[in-house]
Amino acid sequence: MMDSLDLTTFNRLKESNPDVNTCIACGSCTATCTAGNFTEMSFRRLLLMLQRGKEDEAKKMIQRCMLCGKCTLVCPRGINIRKILLDITR
Amino acid sequence: MNPQIFHPFVLPFVVGMAFVLTYCVVGLVRVIWQLPKADRKKFWRSLVTPKTAWANIRDLIGDCLFHVKIWKRNPLLGYMHTAIAFGWFMIIVIGHVMLFALKPLQGVELEGIQGMLPNFYYPIFYKFFATETPIFAFLMDFFLLMIISGILIAVVKKLHSKIVGVKRVTKFGFADNMIRFALWTIFPFRLLAEKTGLMAFWWIYSIDLCIFMFMLPFTRYMHIPTEALFILLRHAGIKATEPRKGYALAELYSCPSCGLCIDACPMSVNDKMSGNTSAYFMKKLRNKDSEEAKRIAETCLMCGKCVRVCPVSIESCDIKFSQRAATPYYINSDHSYLDKVEAPKPAKTLYFAGCMTQLTPKIMRAMKQIMEAAGEEYQFMDENGGVCCGRPMLLSGKTAEAQAMIAKNTELIRQSGATRLVLSCPICYKVFKEEYHLDGIEILHHTQFIDALVKQGKLKVGKSGVNYVYHDPCELGRAFGVYDEPRAVLESVGNLKKAKSEKELSICCGGSLGSFTLTQKERDEITENSVADLMFNHPDEIVTACPLCLKTFARKSPVEVKDIAEVVAAQLG
Numbered sequence: 127m128m129d130s131l132d133l134t135t136f137n138r139l140k141e142s143n144p145d146v147n148t149c150i151a152c153g154s155c156t157a158t159c160t161a162g163n164f165t166e167m168s169f170r171r172l173l174l175m176l177q178r179g180k181e182d183e184a185k186k187m188i189q190r191c192m193l194c195g196k197c198t199l200v201c202p203r204g205i206n207i208r209k210i211l212l213d214i215t216r
Numbered sequence: 217m218n219p220q221i222f223h224p225f226v227l228p229f230v231v232g233m234a235f236v237l238t239y240c241v242v243g244l245v246r247v248i249w250q251l252p253k254a255d256r257k258k259f260w261r262s263l264v265t266p267k268t269a270w271a272n273i274r275d276l277i278g279d280c281l282f283h284v285k286i287w288k289r290n291p292l293l294g295y296m297h298t299a300i301a302f303g304w305f306m307i308i309v310i311g312h313v314m315l316f317a318l319k320p321l322q323g324v325e326l327e328g329i330q331g332m333l334p335n336f337y338y339p340i341f342y343k344f345f346a347t348e349t350p351i352f353a354f355l356m357d358f359f360l361l362m363i364i365s366g367i368l369i370a371v372v373k374k375l376h377s378k379i380v381g382v383k384r385v386t387k388f389g390f391a392d393n394m395i396r397f398a399l400w401t402i403f404p405f406r407l408l409a410e411k412t413g414l415m416a417f418w419w420i421y422s423i424d425l426c427i428f429m430f431m432l433p434f435t436r437y438m439h440i441p442t443e444a445l446f447i448l449l450r451h452a453g454i455k456a457t458e459p460r461k462g463y464a465l466a467e468l469y470s471c472p473s474c475g476l477c478i479d480a481c482p483m484s485v486n487d488k489m490s491g492n493t494s495a496y497f498m499k500k501l502r503n504k505d506s507e508e509a510k511r512i513a514e515t516c517l518m519c520g521k522c523v524r525v526c527p528v529s530i531e532s533c534d535i536k537f538s539q540r541a542a543t544p545y546y547i548n549s550d551h552s553y554l555d556k557v558e559a560p561k562p563a564k565t566l567y568f569a570g571c572m573t574q575l576t577p578k579i580m581r582a583m584k585q586i587m588e589a590a591g592e593e594y595q596f597m598d599e600n601g602g603v604c605c606g607r608p609m610l611l612s613g614k615t616a617e618a619q620a621m622i623a624k625n626t627e628l629i630r631q632s633g634a635t636r637l638v639l640s641c642p643i644c645y646k647v648f649k650e651e652y653h654l655d656g657i658e659i660l661h662h663t664q665f666i667d668a669l670v671k672q673g674k675l676k677v678g679k680s681g682v683n684y685v686y687h688d689p690c691e692l693g694r695a696f697g698v699y700d701e702p703r704a705v706l707e708s709v710g711n712l713k714k715a716k717s718e719k720e721l722s723i724c725c726g727g728s729l730g731s732f733t734l735t736q737k738e739r740d741e742i743t744e745n746s747v748a749d750l751m752f753n754h755p756d757e758i759v760t761a762c763p764l765c766l767k768t769f770a771r772k773s774p775v776e777v778k779d780i781a782e783v784v785a786a787q788l789g
Contacts, residue, residue, distance in 0.1 A: 204736035
């Protein structure tokens with residue numbers, strides 16, 4: 127089952143942003159998210175989607191992001207979340 | 217041909233000069249051609265509008281000839297550049313004046329060659345052909361020695377830049393180094409040629425000039441002719457919209473790679489990061505190294521300090537914006553959620569905290585206290601969360617997406633019927649001031665708002681003995697010149713100490729949203745440097761007026777960091 131997952135995006139992301147591996151899934155990013163206030167946007171869940179190969183769902187979620195950068199600011203692991211989001215969309 | 221008026225040694229120079237002139241004419245046509253139609257119209261109109269025409273003349277003389285802006289930053293460098301550039305200009309001018317003034321005196325028979333080169337003959341390097349009067353001899357020697365004195369300073373700068381007050385200089389490639397060597401040797405050879413009269417030196421002089429002319433379009437010295445055009449375009453009010461076209465192209469070629477922006481850049485805390493400065497960005501973009509240009513554009517903090525110190529007034533941040541916008545995104549934003557946002561209740565004064573202030577609730581609490589103490593009737597626009605102001609989206613080059621949010625916020629503000637909008641975040645302030653069309657609504661940052669309340673006597677504050685230092689947030693200070701209001705407020709509640717670099721030279725906190733790619737470690741280094749600068753006069757507390765600066769400094773400051781609103785709220789009488 128796991129072998130059939132399409133992890134292209136996540137693997138590409140891991141290469142350009144090795145930081146993603148240090149995520150502790152604490153949810154601080156989600157709690158502070160400006161878009162999360164009105165929508166289902168959640169970076170923590172987005173990362174999970176990519177790890178599960180649900181690329182389409184993840185890309186749909188990113189459309190909600192306002193790029194305000196609060197998630198990056200509060201991340202206890204210092205992960206540059208905004209850059210990761212931009213990297214996925216390019 | 218008459219040996220008195222022609223010698224083949226002038227040929228290398230003539231060929232070089234012809235090449236440069238041709239290149240400049242082609243470049244000029246290209247830049248103007250690439251301008252959007254509306255901008256081109258603006259440009260032609262600006263040339264005949266008295267106000268811009270006068271500004272053109274003033275800056276062409278002040279910037280191109282006397283380099284006033286360099287004198288203001290560093291007098292020694294100002295002298296260095298003026299000595300070389302103005303000195304050279306004067307030698308050319310005096311050479312021509314001499315030609316006209318002395319022609320009849322010397323009795324040179326120009327008619328002798330008219331049959332061969334009708335109307336085209338022009339004796340350059342006239343000094344070689346004619347003995348001049350003492351006054352011209354003195355003037356020529358004076359300016360030649362002035363140039364050489366400038367070159368001596370340039371050599372010292374190359375060997376030990378710190379002697380002339382420069383910490384980091386631009387690192388040049390082969391072509392830039394070679395043309396610099398050519399430039400430095402031109403004038404000593406001219407002096408030798410004049411004083412010894414040896415033909416060999418005249419030849420070397422002319423060939424040296426030829427090398428300089430042929431390399432000029434491909435090196436930083438292209439700024440000499442381009443800056444004149446750039447000044448005209450700048451005064452026409454044109455802005456860069458594409459990274460390598462039209463106005464931006466003129467800017468790229470006007471950049472002299474002088475490196476004044478390197479020492480100014482907050483990223484220049486170490487050698488590696490100093491490679492992210494505007495001088496290198498411009499160079500990479502000009503040389504079509506688009507990967508590097510893109511990398512630097514996305515690393516930049518967009519604090520705008522390089523623009524402020526630039527002696528050519530190049531708006532490098534605008535070019536970086538256009539570079540960011542040129543990178544495509546494969547996912548577009550979905551704005552359907554915007555409809556769910558609640559409109560604020562009607563009020564004369566509307567307070568918009570913004571995303572970053574939502575993360576620093578103590579600023580919101582302080583603002584509430586202040587408004588209540590001043591008896592101000594207001595509505596809190598985004599107490600339960602709001603739409604982002606749009607600046608972060610703009611910073612990433614997504615203009616259309618930003619416009620959707622700007623439109624929604626504009627609609628909400630208009631619905632409330634407010635006549636005044638108070639903001640706590642300078643990031644919001646910049647975009648509200650520049651991109652929103654809120655005619656009839658006064659837009660204030662809370663520093664301005666509090667200052668006005670204190671001055672009107674609506675807010676009574678007590679004075680404490682605390683020594684504060686104020687950090688100018690980039691988007692409030694450099695962008696809008698809001699320097700006096702926060703300082704006036706702090707002086708009314710305590711003692712104000714000076715930072716080492718203040719106002720337009722203030723150093724970015726390192727937290728700027730402008731950068732996408734800086735790592736936390738790199739940001740920390742920038743913050744440490746900025747904090748050290750603020751701690752110069754040993755203040756008891758660091759005060760700022762930006763929630764992002766506040767959060768960033770708090771990580772690294774040895775003393776407490778507060779927002780100006782908090783400080784005032786604590787001193788309410």
